[in-house]
Amino acid sequence: xxxxxxxxxxxxxxxxxxxxxxxxxxxxxxxxxxxxxxxxxxxxxxxxxxxxxxxxxxxxxxxxxxxxxxxxxxxxxxxxxxxxxxxxxxxxxxxxxxxxxxxxxxxxxxxxxxxxxxxxxxxxxxxxxxxxxxxxxxxxxxxxxxxxxxxxxxxxxxxxxxxxxxxxxxxxxxxxxxxxxxxxxxxxxxxxxxxxxxxxxxxxxxxxxxxxxxxxxxxxxxxxxxxxxxxxxxxxxxxxxxxxxxxxxxxxxxxxxxxxxxxxxxxxxxxxxxxxxxxxxxxxxxxxxxxxxxxxxxxxxxxxxxxxxxxxxxxxxxxxxxxxxxxxxxxxxxxxxxxxxxxxxxxxxxxxxxxx
Amino acid sequence: xxxxxxxxxxxxxxxxxxxxxxxxxxxxxxxxxxxxxxxxxxxxxxxxxxxxxxxxxxxxxxxxxxxxxxxxxxxxxxxxxxxxxxxxxxxxxxxxxxxxxxxxxxxxxxxxxxxxxxxxxxxxxxxxxxxxxxxxxxxxxxxxxxxxxxxxxxxxxxxxxxxxxxxxxxxxxxxxxxxxxxxxxxxxxxxxxxxxxxxxxxxxxxxxxxxxxxxxxxxxxxxxxxxxxxxxxxxxxxxxxxxxxxxxxxxxxxxxxxxxxxxxxxxxxxxxxxxxxxxxxxxxxxxxxxxxxxxxxxxxxxxxxxxxxxxxxxxxxxxxxxxxxxxxxxxxxxxxxxxxxxxxxxxxxxxxxxxx
Numbered sequence: 001x002x003x004x005x006x007x008x009x010x011x012x013x014x015x016x017x018x019x020x021x022x023x024x025x026x027x028x029x030x031x032x033x034x035x036x037x038x039x040x041x042x043x044x045x046x047x048x049x050x051x052x053x054x055x056x057x058x059x060x061x062x063x064x065x066x067x068x069x070x071x072x073x074x075x076x077x078x079x080x081x082x083x084x085x086x087x088x089x090x091x092x093x094x095x096x097x098x099x100x101x102x103x104x105x106x107x108x109x110x111x112x113x114x115x116x117x118x119x120x121x122x123x124x125x126x127x128x129x130x131x132x133x134x135x136x137x138x139x140x141x142x143x144x145x146x147x148x149x150x151x152x153x154x155x156x157x158x159x160x161x162x163x164x165x166x167x168x169x170x171x172x173x174x175x176x177x178x179x180x181x182x183x184x185x186x187x188x189x190x191x192x193x194x195x196x197x198x199x200x201x202x203x204x205x206x207x208x209x210x211x212x213x214x215x216x217x218x219x220x221x222x223x224x225x226x227x228x229x230x231x232x233x234x235x236x237x238x239x240x241x242x243x244x245x246x247x248x249x250x251x252x253x254x255x256x257x258x259x260x261x262x263x264x265x266x267x268x269x270x271x272x273x274x275x276x277x278x279x280x281x282x283x284x285x286x287x288x289x290x291x292x293x294x295x296x297x298x299x300x301x302x303x304x305x306x307x308x309x310x311x312x313x314x315x316x317x318x319x320x321x322x323x324x325x326x327x328x329x330x331x332x333x334x335x336x337x338x339x340x341x342x343x344x345x346x347x348x349x350x351x352x353x354x355x356x
Numbered sequence: 357x358x359x360x361x362x363x364x365x366x367x368x369x370x371x372x373x374x375x376x377x378x379x380x381x382x383x384x385x386x387x388x389x390x391x392x393x394x395x396x397x398x399x400x401x402x403x404x405x406x407x408x409x410x411x412x413x414x415x416x417x418x419x420x421x422x423x424x425x426x427x428x429x430x431x432x433x434x435x436x437x438x439x440x441x442x443x444x445x446x447x448x449x450x451x452x453x454x455x456x457x458x459x460x461x462x463x464x465x466x467x468x469x470x471x472x473x474x475x476x477x478x479x480x481x482x483x484x485x486x487x488x489x490x491x492x493x494x495x496x497x498x499x500x501x502x503x504x505x506x507x508x509x510x511x512x513x514x515x516x517x518x519x520x521x522x523x524x525x526x527x528x529x530x531x532x533x534x535x536x537x538x539x540x541x542x543x544x545x546x547x548x549x550x551x552x553x554x555x556x557x558x559x560x561x562x563x564x565x566x567x568x569x570x571x572x573x574x575x576x577x578x579x580x581x582x583x584x585x586x587x588x589x590x591x592x593x594x595x596x597x598x599x600x601x602x603x604x605x606x607x608x609x610x611x612x613x614x615x616x617x618x619x620x621x622x623x624x625x626x627x628x629x630x631x632x633x634x635x636x637x638x639x640x641x642x643x644x645x646x647x648x649x650x651x652x653x654x655x656x657x658x659x660x661x662x663x664x665x666x667x668x669x670x671x672x673x674x675x676x677x678x679x680x681x682x683x684x685x686x687x688x689x690x691x692x693x694x695x696x697x698x699x700x701x702x703x704x705x706x707x708x709x710x711x712x
Contacts, residue, residue: 229534
């Protein structure tokens with residue numbers, strides 16, 4: 001019998017304050033359900049009386065609301081809590097919301113390797129329910145997110161076109177690519193091949209330390225750009241050499257995480273696809289979007305390249321392609337490059353200023 | 357005590373005829389020596405009486421002379437044996453030349469995990485000796501090779517400038533990049549993390565089947581381009597879907613190989629650097645090249661991108677950048693795209709036609 005395990009990383013100590021809100025039972029697209037689905041929620045600003053100033057932000061693989069609070073949201077940013085009520089909801093499986101490692105109580109049957117397959121669509125259904133039932137929010141001025149958050153953004157815009165006034169998917173696609181599927185499988189295998197993984201029934205994430213470390217180093221190859229390494233950008237971040245950077249940044253970042261939680265997100269990432277709404281017709285699915293949409297690739301992204309965004313953007317009425325330049329590549333999302341947030345703020349600011 | 361093991365893949369049955377030629381003892385840059393270094397050699401055409409029509413071709417990671425015989429050399433190709441005497445020498449560690457898995461007799465102390473660290477420079481010293489002592493060849497009309505073969509091509513042109521009239525490195529750099537170092541480390545770890553690897557002391561490559569398979573799938577992510585997968589190019593190669601392609605092509609390609617042999621080549625690849633001749637000054641090293649040089653990147657290469665070639669090419673006097681277009685990316689080197697060899701032949705043909 002699998003049981004939930006403790007992991008101190010998934011706590012306010014590391015992620016700041018958030019509220020755990022139950023949306024009750026969540027039936028899943030792949031079958032089965034989460035009996036008592038909890039979502040971790042962080043909010044910024046004040047919801048207007050008319051409830052018409054809400055922005056929704058979703059999280060990426062391995063990420064939580066914390067990076068948005070620390071880097072994306074605040075005075076001077078487009079995501080300004082003095083104007084907007086900004087809700088960040090942690091995706092299912094991210095370790096703060098209901099996830100394999102913390103499934104207990106009513107969800108005890110879903111612990112560890114018994115966690116069900118959750119899709120991007122399940123996340124978005126859960127998020128919409130929470131926003132409506134808990135906050136009374138029926139329309140969103142903007143939905144945004146990066147990477148898997150972009151997948152969720154597209155899912156929102158296709159599934160709930162009447163609720164999404166503006167959409168800004170960053171560094172992620174509406175239909176996951178085959179190349180990304182293969183990339184994520186390689187990431188999976190780095191973890192599952194560790195004998196300590198034990199089919200998902202380890203007693204601590206430390207049992208899977210070697211697998212998590214290999215997983216981190218694969219991120220080192222694909223997460224940044226070739227030019228990031230060539231220019232030794234990490235020296236500007238205070239690291240002496242590339243191994244110090246990996247050992248001081250990427251490896252510890254992932255080392256504290258739960259393997260089953262990562263795997264739950266990976267399964268979801270691999271299968272993100274808005275064309276599930278239209279019998280596989282991607283153009284038709286994207287044609288449903290009525291939100292004013294800015295598509296924001298990162299120019300040096302190795303696995304969500306610009307051209308994959310361009311193909312999709314062409315199917316979205318009135319959309320614009322806004323390329324973010326960042327030598328960090330995909331992990332530019334971490335906003336460590338001082339040139340990154342000004343670009344994001346400019347694009348999101350213009351989008352929010354566009355009447356819809 | 358480590359001992360050599362049998363591996364039927366490394367035989368004429370799979371690689372066609374070749375000659376195993378001893379060059380005697382090879383002292384190594386990293387210390388130690390190979391007491392009786394054997395190199396596998398395949399030749400095509402006839403050496404002229406003046407010994408002035410020789411072309412040398414070196415091999416890439418996991419490759420042997422076989423791919424050159426099957427795809428690159430022959431009537432109608434630039435590498436035409438009716439005009440040139442073409443010598444392909446298998447690199448040390450590739451399984452045909454002296455390698456960890458076959459080290460026996462005088463080399464018995466070097467078997468398996470005891471194999472010494474061999475550098476690109478050691479290969480080139482061994483190749484030059486063989487060409488001179490065995491064939492009496494003192495000058496080469498052309499040195500070429502792809503990937504690690506490009507590393508060896510640059511090493512030739514920098515180390516023996518008087519012997520190399522023309523050089524054509526394909527999809528590889530003179531100084532290995534940090535990104536490539538990290539990529540290769542990820543490949544290494546896919547193999548060494550397999551419990552069956554047993555520190556290099558497995559009894560059969562089949563013991564490491566899982567690691568070799570993971571290693572193959574990482575190649576699937578970086579070896580081809582994102583567009584290769586998006587365009588489903590493999591369907592044109594007769595494979596139904598991407599898993600059929602991996603299971604029918606990349607995985608079996610690597611499954612038969614020896615893990616220690618692959619690791620020996622990886623160590624070498626990671627450290628390829630002509631600037632070792634000039635105290636780390638890459639421009640100075642490349643400035644030594646007197647060969648007429650065409651630098652041939654593949655446009656969709658994910659880990660030897662065009663820009664890395666451009667930087668180096670700028671330091672080579674009178675050189676030209678000749679970009680090969682191939683959606684296959686780095687593994688375009690396999691010449692399965694019908695548009696690939698005509699481009700290579702055109703560039704090599706023009707280079708060979710250039711008076712020097």
